[in-house]
Structures are given as structure tokens and as C-alpha cells.
Amino acid sequence: MDKVLVVTGSRQIAEQLCGFVSQAGEYGIDTVSTGAAAAELADIEHFRAIIVCPPLPGESACAVACRIAQSTGTIVILIVKDPVSQTAAAQFEKSGVIALPKPVTKPMFLQAFRLVCTLQSRFTGLASENDRLRNKIDEIRLVDRAKCALIQYLGMTEQMAHRYIEKQAMDMRLPKAVVAEDILKTYES
Known part of the structure; x- marks a missing residue:
């Protein structure tokens, strides 16, 4: 109520x-x-x-x-x-x-x-739509940072990094943001 x-x-x-x-x-x-x-x-x-x-x-x-x-x-x-x-x-x-x-x-x-x-x-x-969009933007930024880490440390192209993150997310049944966080923990620590 x-x-x-x-x-x-x-x-x-x-x-x-x-x-x-x-x-x-x-x-x-x-x-x-x-x-x-x-x-x-x-x-x-x-x-x-x-x-x-x-x-x-x-x-x-x-x-x-x-x-x-x-x-x-x-x-x-x-x-x-x-x-x-x-x-x-x-x-x-x-x-x-x-x-x-x-x-x-x-x-x-x-x-x-x-x-x-x-x-x-x-x-x-x-306001709730705005919050949803902000979260989506944050997720995109996180995935982009993970792509950059893969490009920098593993020599992947942008397309290869994108495909790698998507494949990992599908294989592990996780959101792309979680996969991106794991990649960043591995390469940015």
C-alpha cells in the first residue's frame, strides 16, 4: 500500500x-x-x-x-x-x-x-529506468575494460576478446559482467 x-x-x-x-x-x-x-x-x-x-x-x-x-x-x-x-x-x-x-x-x-x-x-x-540504464552502462564499461586486458596481456583482437567473454559467459552460465570481473582480477591484480 x-x-x-x-x-x-x-x-x-x-x-x-x-x-x-x-x-x-x-x-x-x-x-x-x-x-x-x-x-x-x-x-x-x-x-x-x-x-x-x-x-x-x-x-x-x-x-x-x-x-x-x-x-x-x-x-x-x-x-x-x-x-x-x-x-x-x-x-x-x-x-x-x-x-x-x-x-x-x-x-x-x-x-x-x-x-x-x-x-x-x-x-x-x-528513476528505475534510469537506474537500469546506468547499470547497463557500468556493465558495458566493465566488459570493455576486460576486453582491453585481454588485448593487452594475451594479444587478442577486439573481436576475439569479445567472443571470448561471450563464450565464457555462455559456457559458465554467468552474466558477462561476472566473467569480465574475473578477467580483471586475473590480469589487473
């Missing part, structure tokens, strides 16, 4: 926001009353969305929202008292924060919340 974090110093506001989130779908909801507790919890767990609403004791809700959004990669909904200026909105957007003006109506909140959840799903998918 996806989780949502509600950050506010007001119990009444927390209950109202939890009610709105419950109407949007089935989510596990955590509530905290300080920015420090929110940052600590956000570092430990993955949240589908984080909602920050003043008052926060001794802290700026804007600063807390931006800090959490930047450190976790989760999109944050910030509920603010005054209409947000264009420059402040642009700064929030760069940080991954969407600002909603008070008073927040249920339809407005639900629309923003669903938008954030959709964007977060897309963002998570792109």
Missing part, C-alpha cells in the same frame, strides 16, 4: 487532510508535527506524496517542504496562507513543491493530490 505523509502542527488540520487523502484512495497515512520528524521519516520510508501545512512549531513550512522534496525526490504539496507570487511558485516548482492556497477545498485538494500521485508514479518509473 502506498503511503502519504502529512506534516502539520495542528491536529484539526491533520484530521481534515487525512480525511481528504482517505477519499482519494487507499493509502497508509503517517502524520508528524515537526519538520525534523518529517525529514527523518521521509529518509527512512518512501512516500507517494508528502503534504506540508503550517503551522509548524519554530520552522518555516516553505523551507521544510523544499528541503524534504530535494532530499527525497518525492513531490510535496505545500498549503500556504497567502497567494503565491510567480517567483516563489517558480522556486517551489524547481524544488518539487506544489503550492496550494488556503482555504483548500476538497475538490481542489483531490485534484492536486491525484496529479501529484500520477507525477510521482511517472517519476518513479523514470
